[in-house]
Amino acid sequence: MERVDCIVVGGGLAGLAAAYGLAAEGLEVMVLERGNYAGAKNVTGGRLYMDPIRALYPELWEEAPFERAVARESITMMGDGAHTTVEVASDRFAGAQPQSYTVLRARFDQWFADKAAEKGAMIVPNMKVDELLREGGGDGRPGRVIGIRAGGDEIGADVTIVAEGVLGMLASAAGLRAEPAARDSALGFKEVIELPAGVIEDRWRLNEGEGAAHLFMGTVTRGMLGGGFVYTNKESISVGVVVGMAAMLQQAEPVESYKLLDEFKELPQIAPLVKGGTVAEYSAHAIAEGGIARVPKLFGDGYLLAGDAAGLSLNALVTVRGMDFAIASGYHAARAVATAKKAGDTSVAGLARYERALRESFVLKDLETSRAIPRIVENPRLFMHYPRAVSKLAESVFTIGAQPSPRLAKTVWKGARRDFLSLATLKDLWSLRKM
Amino acid sequence: MNIDAKLGLDVFKLDKEPQIVVKNEICSTVCVNRACLYVCPADLFELDDQQRIVVNWEGCLECGTCMICCEKDALEWRYPRGEFGVQYRMS
Ligand SMILES: Cc1cc2nc3c(=O)[nH]c(=O)nc-3n(C[C@H](O)[C@H](O)[C@H](O)COP(=O)(O)OP(=O)(O)OC[C@H]3O[C@@H](n4cnc5c(N)ncnc54)[C@H](O)[C@@H]3O)c2cc1C
Numbered sequence: 001m002e003r004v005d006c007i008v009v010g011g012g013l014a015g016l017a018a019a020y021g022l023a024a025e026g027l028e029v030m031v032l033e034r035g036n037y038a039g040a041k042n043v044t045g046g047r048l049y050m051d052p053i054r055a056l057y058p059e060l061w062e063e064a065p066f067e068r069a070v071a072r073e074s075i076t077m078m079g080d081g082a083h084t085t086v087e088v089a090s091d092r093f094a095g096a097q098p099q100s101y102t103v104l105r106a107r108f109d110q111w112f113a114d115k116a117a118e119k120g121a122m123i124v125p126n127m128k129v130d131e132l133l134r135e136g137g138g139d140g141r142p143g144r145v146i147g148i149r150a151g152g153d154e155i156g157a158d159v160t161i162v163a164e165g166v167l168g169m170l171a172s173a174a175g176l177r178a179e180p181a182a183r184d185s186a187l188g189f190k191e192v193i194e195l196p197a198g199v200i201e202d203r204w205r206l207n208e209g210e211g212a213a214h215l216f217m218g219t220v221t222r223g224m225l226g227g228g229f230v231y232t233n234k235e236s237i238s239v240g241v242v243v244g245m246a247a248m249l250q251q252a253e254p255v256e257s258y259k260l261l262d263e264f265k266e267l268p269q270i271a272p273l274v275k276g277g278t279v280a281e282y283s284a285h286a287i288a289e290g291g292i293a294r295v296p297k298l299f300g301d302g303y304l305l306a307g308d309a310a311g312l313s314l315n316a317l318v319t320v321r322g323m324d325f326a327i328a329s330g331y332h333a334a335r336a337v338a339t340a341k342k343a344g345d346t347s348v349a350g351l352a353r354y355e356r357a358l359r360e361s362f363v364l365k366d367l368e369t370s371r372a373i374p375r376i377v378e379n380p381r382l383f384m385h386y387p388r389a390v391s392k393l394a395e396s397v398f399t400i401g402a403q404p405s406p407r408l409a410k411t412v413w414k415g416a417r418r419d420f421l422s423l424a425t426l427k428d429l430w431s432l433r434k435m
Numbered sequence: 436m437n438i439d440a441k442l443g444l445d446v447f448k449l450d451k452e453p454q455i456v457v458k459n460e461i462c463s464t465v466c467v468n469r470a471c472l473y474v475c476p477a478d479l480f481e482l483d484d485q486q487r488i489v490v491n492w493e494g495c496l497e498c499g500t501c502m503i504c505c506e507k508d509a510l511e512w513r514y515p516r517g518e519f520g521v522q523y524r525m526s
Contacts, residue, residue: 034514036448040522041497104525128517151517167499169514180503187500189476191441192525236525245474245504254473257500258438282441283526284476284498 004028004122006337007148007157009129009170011038014307014326014333015163016112020057021334023119027341030157031113031121032150034128039109042165043188043285045229045238045320047100047213052324052362054097056331065111067233068211069098072204075318076269078218079391083269094210102211102231102238103323104192127151132160132174132303142175144301144347158346159302159337163330166286166308176305177296182245184290184374186226186315187257190240191265192233193277200232203273215318218387220264222255224248225377227317228264230273239265239274242287242315247380287322288313291374292367298358299351304333312363314370316435317377325363332357372434381428389419438478442494450519454512455479455492455501461509462488470504496521 006022008015011033022029035041047070054061071094076085093099113123129150137143147156162171172179195203204212216228225244230237241260248257265274288294288311295311298304306312306329313322336354340346358364376382393415397408405411419425462469463486471480471488476498479491490501497520502512514520 034517034520036518036522041520043523043526106523106525126518128514167502180499182504182506185500185503187474187476187498189496189498190526238526245500248474249468249470249504249506254470256473256475256478258441258476258478262436279436279441279444281444281523281525282496283445283521283523284496284500286499286503 001147001154001156003156004030005157005341006030006159006161007032007155008161008163009148010163010165010309011035011113011123011125012042012109012163012165012307012326013112013323014309014330015161016109016116017057017327017330018161018163018306018333019121019123020060020112020116020119021331022337023116023121025334025338026120027338029121030155031116031123032127032129032148033123033125035125037106037110037125038113038123039106042105042109043190043283044103044105044323045188045190045231045240046323047102047231048323049100049321050097051099053327053331056328060115065107066101066103068102068206068209069094070100070102070213071206071210072212074212074214076214076216077387077390078216078220079388080219082391082395083218084391084394100213102213102233104233104236104238129164129170132162132170132176134174140175142300145174145303158341159304159351161304161306161333161337162309163306164309166288168309171296171305171309176300176303177310178294180286180288181290182249184288184294185245186242186287186289187245187248187284188240188242188287189258189261189282189284190229190238191261191279192236192238192281192283193274194236194280195277197235199276200235200237204232206232216264217317217383220267221247221260221383223380223384224251225380225383227383230270236280237274237277239270244289246378287315289315289374292364292371293374295364295367298355299348301348302346304336304351304354306330306333312367314367314373315377316370316373328361328363329358332361332363376431376435379428379431381424385419393419442477445496446522446524447493448519448522449493450515453490453492454495454515454520455490456511457488457490458509458511459487461507466507466509468506470506471501471510474500474504476500
């Protein structure tokens with residue numbers, strides 16, 4: 001059996017961050033990726049928050065193929081025929097050190113794979129891992145992971161870093177985590193629509209190189225958990241929809257999921273933005289939304305779980321994260337394995353420092369702080385009632401009718417009493433305090 | 436643009452073996468929800484004239500939604516072999 005120090009399953013952000021760090025430490029590391037190249041299977045919204053990861057591999061980010069620095073954040077609550085947008089711009093969003101960049105994964109992941117290869121990592125595309133090899137398991141215990149089987153070949157390693165993404169097929173088959181459940185998963189799908197850079201900057205009122213992130217909630221998912229998104233890339237935009245799987249299953253009259261995106265694009269506030277653009281790609285991916293309650297044990301004898309494979313992602317409605325967690329967990333995985341190798345102990349005890357490092361970092365801290373979110377956002381009123389009610393109230397404030405108008409305070413009071421002063425709202429507010 | 440035209444924009448390398456197999460003996464006996472018919476973002480599942488579920492797996496985007504949503508474990512689902520399946524160029 002061929003042997004290396006470390007095998008990384010999956011050339012996504014978690015796997016590549018791990019491989020880069022391990023190779024930089026001089027370890028022999030092999031990344032197995034089932035796609036034709038790193039990124040070939042990967043989908044994000046999306047944008048990468050930089051501040052959490054900037055200090056991890058500082059030399060990398062200067063030359064990374066980012067799309068645009070996000071200068072403006074918007075969220076739109078969509079009701080019936082009326083919608084309300086909150087738009088936030090800050091000099092600090094896209095200043096000297098932008099807080100987030102939009103990315104396209106095929107480009108970004110290939111670049112990252114090249115960087116890892118420059119450090120000495122062996123990147124093997126077109127290679128699907130079929131099984132995690134174990135020894136000494138049984139009676140519900142996974143035993144020690146000693147390597148992998150891929151396309152009839154077996155490769156041994158001191159440590160296998162499982163960074164296979166959200167479905168966690170290999171890890172769950174080996175009993176290292178549970179299979180994803182509908183209640184903890186969302187479906188995201190999007191179109192990448194090409195538009196000239198100048199058109200993007202005009203339509204979104206952006207300075208050169210700057211970008212916008214825009215989320216939509218309410219009627220776009222017909223009140224189901226989720227929402228729509230638009231991110232501006234250099235010469236394209238990513239337009240998509242995220243919808244909770246359990247919410248889809250609970251629909252009284254199910255709608256075909258793909259239609260939500262067509263409806264979204266046809267909305268009067270979206271249609272002019274995508275007009276004249278050329279749809280270049282259509283993609284879909286699952287998202288882990290269970291939060292920390294669904295994060296499995298992150299290490300064991302001979303293995304670590306990183307990124308989406310470990311459920312490290314967070315949808316907090318106005319911010320969506322996963323890529324920064326993936327990179328940070330890969331980074332900490334590399335450090336833990338390098339230290340464990342030097343100490344000659346890649347057993348459970350030797351690898352435990354990985355989970356400790358994640359607990360001390362923003363990764364598990366932020367997930368812990370957000371523990372309640374996955375259950376809070378199961379409340380359908382957040383996606384149905386409030387976007388409508390807010391828009392209805394805002395509309396009434398801006399409406400002048402043929403009849404003499406009441407005092408503004410009275411209009412607001414009337415709307416508030418109608419839609420916001422109820423026991424249900426108080427209960428919702430009470431639950432939101434844990435957001 | 437209809438869903439088939441959208442899938443037509445993507446690059447697929449087709450494997451010989453299907454990556455999704457529907458166990459219709461389960462679908463036709465215990466499944467009432469038939470979620471696969473509406474959750475799939477590529478709209479790959481449909482009923483044939485005998486009300487059996489068929490899947491046009493060639494257009495699979497490998498998101499796993501059907502597998503996660505199928506409450507009766509009526510789908511045999513796996514990634515295509517390495518090298519095959521959808522290959523995104525952007526996303
Ligand atoms: C629609 C959508 C919007 C999102 N928006 C954002 C956002 O705005 N910001 C953000 O931070 N996050 C966002 N996320 C989440 C983010 O994309 C993920 O958290 C992140 O991609 C996880 O990275 P990863 O490396 O863990 O997994 P992945 O990127 O999924 O990588 C896993 C890799 O493993 C490979 N693989 C799997 N199985 C095997 C196997 N058996 N053998 C070999 N290789 C295998 C895959 O091909 C893939 O390359 C979004 C996700 C979606 C779907």
